[in-house]
Amino acid sequence: MSSRSPAAAASVAPPYLRRRRPLGRRLRRAFAPYGLLLPASAVIAAVLAYPLYYLVRLSFQHYGLFQLVRHKGEAIGTANYTEIFHDSVFWHTLLRTVAVTAVCVVLTVVLATLIALLLAELSSWVRLLLTAGLIFVWATPVVVAISVWSWMIDFEFGVANWTLTKLGVGNFNHHDWLANPWSGWSVIISLIVWGAIPFVAITLYAGLTQVSRELVEAASIDGASRWRIFRDITLPLLKPIYVIVISLSIIWDFQVFNQVWLITNTTPSPDYYVMAVYSYVTSFKISEYGLGSAIAVVMVAIMALISVFYVRQMVKLGDVE
Amino acid sequence: MSAPLAGAPLAGLRPVRRRSRRTRARRWGVDALGLLVFLVMIFPVYWMVATAFKPGGDIIANTPVWFPTHPTLSNFSDAIDRPYFWTSVRNSLIVVVSVVVISLVLAFLAALALAKFRFYGRKAFIVLIIAVQMVPLNALIIPIYLVLSKAHQVDKLSGLVITYLTFVLPFTIWTLRGFLLGVPRELEEAAQVDGSTRFGAFVRILLPLIGPGLVATSIFAFIQAWNEYLMASVLVHSAHNQTLTLWLAGFITDRGTAWGPLMAGATLTALPVVLFFVAIQRRIAFGLTSGAVRG
Numbered sequence: 001m002s003s004r005s006p007a008a009a010a011s012v013a014p015p016y017l018r019r020r021r022p023l024g025r026r027l028r029r030a031f032a033p034y035g036l037l038l039p040a041s042a043v044i045a046a047v048l049a050y051p052l053y054y055l056v057r058l059s060f061q062h063y064g065l066f067q068l069v070r071h072k073g074e075a076i077g078t079a080n081y082t083e084i085f086h087d088s089v090f091w092h093t094l095l096r097t098v099a100v101t102a103v104c105v106v107l108t109v110v111l112a113t114l115i116a117l118l119l120a121e122l123s124s125w126v127r128l129l130l131t132a133g134l135i136f137v138w139a140t141p142v143v144v145a146i147s148v149w150s151w152m153i154d155f156e157f158g159v160a161n162w163t164l165t166k167l168g169v170g171n172f173n174h175h176d177w178l179a180n181p182w183s184g185w186s187v188i189i190s191l192i193v194w195g196a197i198p199f200v201a202i203t204l205y206a207g208l209t210q211v212s213r214e215l216v217e218a219a220s221i222d223g224a225s226r227w228r229i230f231r232d233i234t235l236p237l238l239k240p241i242y243v244i245v246i247s248l249s250i251i252w253d254f255q256v257f258n259q260v261w262l263i264t265n266t267t268p269s270p271d272y273y274v275m276a277v278y279s280y281v282t283s284f285k286i287s288e289y290g291l292g293s294a295i296a297v298v299m300v301a302i303m304a305l306i307s308v309f310y311v312r313q314m315v316k317l318g319d320v321e
Numbered sequence: 322m323s324a325p326l327a328g329a330p331l332a333g334l335r336p337v338r339r340r341s342r343r344t345r346a347r348r349w350g351v352d353a354l355g356l357l358v359f360l361v362m363i364f365p366v367y368w369m370v371a372t373a374f375k376p377g378g379d380i381i382a383n384t385p386v387w388f389p390t391h392p393t394l395s396n397f398s399d400a401i402d403r404p405y406f407w408t409s410v411r412n413s414l415i416v417v418v419s420v421v422v423i424s425l426v427l428a429f430l431a432a433l434a435l436a437k438f439r440f441y442g443r444k445a446f447i448v449l450i451i452a453v454q455m456v457p458l459n460a461l462i463i464p465i466y467l468v469l470s471k472a473h474q475v476d477k478l479s480g481l482v483i484t485y486l487t488f489v490l491p492f493t494i495w496t497l498r499g500f501l502l503g504v505p506r507e508l509e510e511a512a513q514v515d516g517s518t519r520f521g522a523f524v525r526i527l528l529p530l531i532g533p534g535l536v537a538t539s540i541f542a543f544i545q546a547w548n549e550y551l552m553a554s555v556l557v558h559s560a561h562n563q564t565l566t567l568w569l570a571g572f573i574t575d576r577g578t579a580w581g582p583l584m585a586g587a588t589l590t591a592l593p594v595v596l597f598f599v600a601i602q603r604r605i606a607f608g609l610t611s612g613a614v615r616g
Contacts, residue, residue, distance in 0.1 A: 127355070140595070296460035
């Protein structure tokens, strides 16, 4: 705010004040921002824009091992797209990715909301403890998290099998979690949600603390139930934060790769394919880079649609006039 | 008239006292729930550290040993003695520090333009920077790999540095812009009125003010680059060029995993990240939400 008002004042300042500055300095000032932006823009163009353009071009090419050696693809029009759209594995993968994303995002947002509301009610020492715990989980690198989870679900000495057997859920002695895609996916989804909760919960809690206490107290004096207060006061006020965390969660979960790839020992069966894994396998395992690119382009297109919501909200919040 | 009036406070008092007992019980319940959530969330992290300190016999036990009652450092020495541990640490540090330094310099200039100048195309550039952070890197890895292999940059740390700029640079520009916006313009103008040049004002006023922001941003960039796995797994082939995440992943995918050393290695990989993260977490949560509710 403070940075905005003087600038506005400068732009309405009487013209004679500005004319006093020498031409050279005015020119320098007019071009300075472009000069400052140039290096970063050049790097972004080289490492992001060009690969993105190249990805689209690759999706219209046949690019196998032979082409890899010659560093040159063969244009084949839309054949790659025709092939993936007639490929049942592709459709299953797309559906599976959407389903996994939906489950992960819903679980993450609901559980994180409950934790954020819980944080607001805790005595301060428990709140500190839980916040610290969330931060430790947030800080855990994903490869580290995957290694811990694969140890916990180890079929012989994993703590998960022992606990579930003791709790009487069933006989999990020597249960191989990844043998069956349903139990495998429940592990992967738990791992993703566990890792995603801290960011969302802490962000939502930070938002909750900014909701005016008077408003909530007034409503509760008027006899509103907790649920009504949450639905009619908290939720509308937190809507901008929800738009951001939900769209970010969708974007992150839709392109999930590491958790699936590493927990299945880098050899996932087609039951474990999601878009990123399928594109990776097609490109780097069977060396069909053009086909892999077409799958990746579909992924980018879907994510672009979702990021519109995020970008709009960020621009609104980011003080961009 | 007087009887009900006299009775009212008494009648009112009782429920109040009962409610206070009830709220205390509720408070206990809520705290207990909070502790339970804490235990569930922290358990994997605890289990990693606990396993790392346990002797082999306690790790491979039919009934889990919940506390490392016979703590040992042998898992850590096993992990460190595994081939390429120190090489991987060195590679990770080289890559990450290069990425952070390059990003910070480029991003600082760009952020300065975005926060301190008004010019044609500024808004478009800001939208672009936000949008670019949404591009799925898992999709870009194919063209990046093909371009780098044409330029003979595959299986080289320099190729990895170039690649990591794709996600570190836009993020750094965005975060630094936020910190620069927080510096009141009046301060800089006051310095200029006092006869200081624009550059002098920058060095004496702006730099100390955004110092903490620069530190926080570089640490966050460090964490992102340190944790990266997929790009490295595609772009690095030989063991002497691998980063720490690749080294750790090689551990996981080994058949008949040695869980003790793996957990020790995982603890070592996570350690710098966790320390850095705890140092800056306040800023992250604040930066993400400041002003979000006001809108």
